[in-house]
Amino acid sequence: xxxxxxxxxxxxxxxxxxxxxxxxxxxxxxxxxxxxxxxxxxxxxxxxxxxxxxxxxxxxxxxxxxxxxxxxxxxxxxxxxxxxxxxxxxxxxxxxxxxxxxxxxxxxxxxxxxxxxxxxxxxxxxxxxxxxxxxxxxxxxxxxxxxxxxxxxxxxxxxxxxxxxxxxxxxxxxxxxxxxxxxxxxxxxxxxxxxxxxxxxxxxxxxxxxxxxxxxxxxxxxxxxxxxxxxx
Amino acid sequence: xxxxxxxxxxxxxxxxxxxxxxxxxxxxxxxxxxxxxxxxxxxxxxxxxxxxxxxxxxxxxxxxxxxxxxxxxxxxxxxxxx
Numbered sequence: 001x002x003x004x005x006x007x008x009x010x011x012x013x014x015x016x017x018x019x020x021x022x023x024x025x026x027x028x029x030x031x032x033x034x035x036x037x038x039x040x041x042x043x044x045x046x047x048x049x050x051x052x053x054x055x056x057x058x059x060x061x062x063x064x065x066x067x068x069x070x071x072x073x074x075x076x077x078x079x080x081x082x083x084x085x086x087x088x089x090x091x092x093x094x095x096x097x098x099x100x101x102x103x104x105x106x107x108x109x110x111x112x113x114x115x116x117x118x119x120x121x122x123x124x125x126x127x128x129x130x131x132x133x134x135x136x137x138x139x140x141x142x143x144x145x146x147x148x149x150x151x152x153x154x155x156x157x158x159x160x161x162x163x164x165x166x167x168x169x170x171x172x173x174x175x176x177x178x179x180x181x182x183x184x185x186x187x188x189x190x191x192x193x194x195x196x197x198x199x200x201x202x203x204x205x206x207x208x209x210x211x212x213x214x215x216x217x218x219x220x221x222x223x224x225x226x227x228x229x230x231x232x
Numbered sequence: 233x234x235x236x237x238x239x240x241x242x243x244x245x246x247x248x249x250x251x252x253x254x255x256x257x258x259x260x261x262x263x264x265x266x267x268x269x270x271x272x273x274x275x276x277x278x279x280x281x282x283x284x285x286x287x288x289x290x291x292x293x294x295x296x297x298x299x300x301x302x303x304x305x306x307x308x309x310x311x312x313x314x
Contacts, residue, residue, distance in 0.1 A: 057303060093303075100305045103251040145249070147306065175249070 001222050004031045004041030006071065006087075008051035008062050013084065013198060017047040020198040024214040026221075033065040042221045043080040044071055046087025048140070048196055058101060058143045059089035068094060080124055080221055081190045085141055088182070088192030097185055097192045098156060102145040105175025111140040113206070114195055116181055117167040120160060123184055124220030125191045128212050134167050135209040137195040139174075144194040146176040146183075153177055159186070164193050235280045236289035237314040242302045243274035277301050278314065286313070 003021040007014045007030050018028040029039055033051075038044060051062035062068070075081045075096055083091040091097040104110055116135040118126050129135065148156065156162060157178070164182035166172040172179045174194075182193025197210030244250040252273035260268050279296075283289035293311050302309045 056301065060300065060303075100303055102249060102306060105249055105251065107251040107255050147248075149305075 001025070001218060002027045002029060002039070002041045003043045003045060003218070003221075004029050004038045005045045005047055006031050006033055006065075006067055007047075008033045008049065008065060008090075010051045010053050011047050011049035011086070013048035013086075013196065016196075016198040016201070017045050017084065020201040020210065020214045021045070021218060023201055024211060024218040026218045031067060033062070033067045036066050036070055038067075038070050038074055041074075041079075043082070043217055044074055046071070046081070046083040046090050047198070048085035048087060051086055051090060054086070054143075057089075057093065058086060059091075059093035062086075062090045063094040072096065075185075075187075075190050078187065078189050080217060082125060082217060083190075083192035084198065085139075085144075085194055085196060088194055089143065091190065091192045096190050097183055098152065098161075099146055099148045099180075099183065101141075101143045101194070102147050102175075103143050104141070104145050104173075106173070109140075109142040110144065110173045112138065112170070112173065114139050114170050114173050114181070115167045116164045116193075116195060118163070119165055120163045120184070123163055123188055123191065123216075125184070125213055125216050126163060127220055128216040130212075133209075133212075135164075135195075135197075135200075135212065136207040137197055137200040137210050138206075139195045140199075141174070141194055144174040144176065146180040146194075148177065156183065161186070163191060164195070233282050233284060235282055236286055237278065237280045238290070238293045239312045239314055240277045240279070240293065240297050240301050240309055241274060241312070242277070242297075242307050242309045243272060245306055245308050248306045274307075 200207040200210035
């Protein structure tokens, strides 16, 4: 069971993500963005950071990195793909997830602990999270304000594709539409979220709630569950 | 082949929150510019396209703007020949 963590120029959470997947029991491998294959990885993480300096828009240039053809093919084969923070922004720019991460409504770079409610406990990314548990994780982003036109938000919610929402008491830190913190694609195999599970991977860091997500990912690959049912 | 130079001006769409514009506007009272409102901040890209004709160069910029330079969900853009 191997998880590839893609390293873009400007990624800065790649080693943290690698550490977290190894803690979760997987073999991790850092894969430089100029390589064109994923070295046989079973799952892929696009980590946080500032890929290609976030020039133009966050994630806009990373979409053209050579590795992204392999990442896209991996997702098309039904491989698990997780984008964390900047990785989520890359996935939206690449069209692998819907929506856009706008600048925070607060006008600030927000870096603090938030709480997440799990709207879909039955995905490969959430299967190990006990029912009713809210997750404590840090955020650190300037552009995390999720947005889609209202009619598309309605469709997204109706299809059960909102996986994580910001919850109280801290609440919504960035103005995200409908408190959305993370979504999945139509296959349920591609997930993006703004908070950092890898930064909440050991109690020493203030929380190990992120490991529930990482263990879900690793164990979902190991047990190859049936596809998540989502409405079209 | 000739080089055709263009500018692409990219702005947040109306109704889309523009935190940069808000931040600039919030600083204006310090400059006693209380009569200035509705500040919006965008960006401008200038580029040269090597092409057979002005029309095909323009078509290249049209497609670049829609696919890459702007995010059509939240931004609009104007292309000008320089």
